[in-house]
Amino acid sequence: xxxxxxxxxxxxxxxxxxxxxxxxxxxxxxxxxxxxxxxxxxxxxxxxxxxxxxxxxxxxxxxxxxxxxxxxxxxxxxxxxxxxxxxxxxxxxxxxxxxxxxxxxxxxxxxxxxxxxxxxxxxxxxxxxxxxxxxxxxxxxxxxxxxxxxxxxxxxxxxxxxxxxxxxxxxxxxxxxxxxxxxxxxxxxxxxxxxxxxxxxxxxxxxxxxxxxxxxxxxxxxxxxxxxxxxxxxxxxxxxxxxxxxxxxxxxxxxxxxxxxxxxxxxxxxxxxxxxxxxxxxxxxxxxxxxxxxxxxxxxxxxxxxxxxxxxxxxxxxxxxxxxxxxxxxxxxxxxxxxxxxxxxxxxxxxxxxxx
Numbered sequence: 001x002x003x004x005x006x007x008x009x010x011x012x013x014x015x016x017x018x019x020x021x022x023x024x025x026x027x028x029x030x031x032x033x034x035x036x037x038x039x040x041x042x043x044x045x046x047x048x049x050x051x052x053x054x055x056x057x058x059x060x061x062x063x064x065x066x067x068x069x070x071x072x073x074x075x076x077x078x079x080x081x082x083x084x085x086x087x088x089x090x091x092x093x094x095x096x097x098x099x100x101x102x103x104x105x106x107x108x109x110x111x112x113x114x115x116x117x118x119x120x121x122x123x124x125x126x127x128x129x130x131x132x133x134x135x136x137x138x139x140x141x142x143x144x145x146x147x148x149x150x151x152x153x154x155x156x157x158x159x160x161x162x163x164x165x166x167x168x169x170x171x172x173x174x175x176x177x178x179x180x181x182x183x184x185x186x187x188x189x190x191x192x193x194x195x196x197x198x199x200x201x202x203x204x205x206x207x208x209x210x211x212x213x214x215x216x217x218x219x220x221x222x223x224x225x226x227x228x229x230x231x232x233x234x235x236x237x238x239x240x241x242x243x244x245x246x247x248x249x250x251x252x253x254x255x256x257x258x259x260x261x262x263x264x265x266x267x268x269x270x271x272x273x274x275x276x277x278x279x280x281x282x283x284x285x286x287x288x289x290x291x292x293x294x295x296x297x298x299x300x301x302x303x304x305x306x307x308x309x310x311x312x313x314x315x316x317x318x319x320x321x322x323x324x325x326x327x328x329x330x331x332x333x334x335x336x337x338x339x340x341x342x343x344x345x346x347x348x349x350x351x352x353x354x355x356x
Contacts, residue, residue, distance in 0.1 A: 044128045045086060053127035054078075057120060065119030066100045074120045089125070096122045145180060154204070161204050170196035210266060218266035227257055227273065235280045239287060246284065247341045250277075254343040262352040270345040274334075281342070282332045283323035302331040 043049065057071060064070050069077065078085075088094035099116040118126065142160065146153045151173065152163040162177065164170045174196050181187045195202065199209040203220035210216045234250050254277075258270065289295040295313035300306055304327055312327040322328055338344060 040132060041090065043132050045089060049131055050124070050128055053124055053131060056127050057124050060123075062120075062123070063102070063117055064100075065117050065122065066098050067119050067121075069120050071120050074124065077121070078124075085121070094125075096125075141185060142177075142181065146177075156205055159205060161202075163199075167196060206261065207264070216265035218264050219261045219269045223261070224269055224273065228276070231277060231280065235284065239284060243281060243284060244340050246281070247337075251341060251343050254345060255348065258343075258345045258348045259352060262349060264349070267346060267349060270349045274345050277342070277345075278332075278334060278337055279320075279323045281337060282328045283319045285332060286319045286322050286328065299327060299331045302336075304331050 054075070057074065061071050085094065097119045099118050102115045102117055103112040104115055105112055143153075143155060146155075146162065154161045162170075162173055164173055174194070178189050178194075181189055198211070199215065200211040202208065203222055206220055206223040207217055208220040210218055230253060231250065234253070235246065237249075261269075264270075285298075286295065289298050292310075292313040296306075296309040299309040299312065304312070308327060312322070312325070315322070315325075317325070334344070
């Protein structure tokens, strides 16, 4: 979903806004020249810009809006209706559809976050506008102010970290930046999420830092916890299904997750998650095999000695214990799971690091 510039509704559904502009000009008794948006609108509707926007909307996927249209249905719809939509946009008669309201739980469990989902058509138009308007409005006002003050910082959308050398400096900068945002830019600061602290005690876009003298970027514990919860849900649903199907459902998430955290300089997180995921999958198999004789037979076929296989099958321990025991690690190896499509987070992270 694209973030719309503040003037994008003027472009997308400009009839209402243009009337207001005309009334304002008439009230002051002057004939100010109408803002020359025609050139920008032509650029927004340029084929190359629209194709790039369509590719981004497809890659972002996302849920349908109020009209129920999916991302997959957008291209056929455009082939039939785009000439009319284009004329409406050029004639300033296009009106966006209402936004579908969705509530999603916050990661920390404190309430819900309201999410507005536009239709896929409106997402396409928003993205087309964004691609043209972003180079005009960037850099962000806050960026320019921080650069003017000589601060080192990192900002993505409305999340921002400012680096200083001491706690006293942090408190001073925090107060001055908060005052600038609230008084000058008239923005509201989330005080619950804002703080002066050590970098390794905070997270930013899912990342945190190590506490070494030469700090390194790593995946935050909260991000790992959320990943584990998501994988647990996939595994829970997959207890009655074949292992390849469970792995197939897990694969898009694993690849997307490691791609997002490819900048992490600490590999232990990926290694530990790999071990945990393999144990989860071994646990599924142990449950599915059910009877001791079946378990022993399966392990024998996977290369475990007969005597050891029967002793392990009758050990009396539960599925999770057996999934982490040496007999299941020897029978269901990492290589065996990888051959069935399991993505190794560590291997994928190393591959992405080589491409960077």
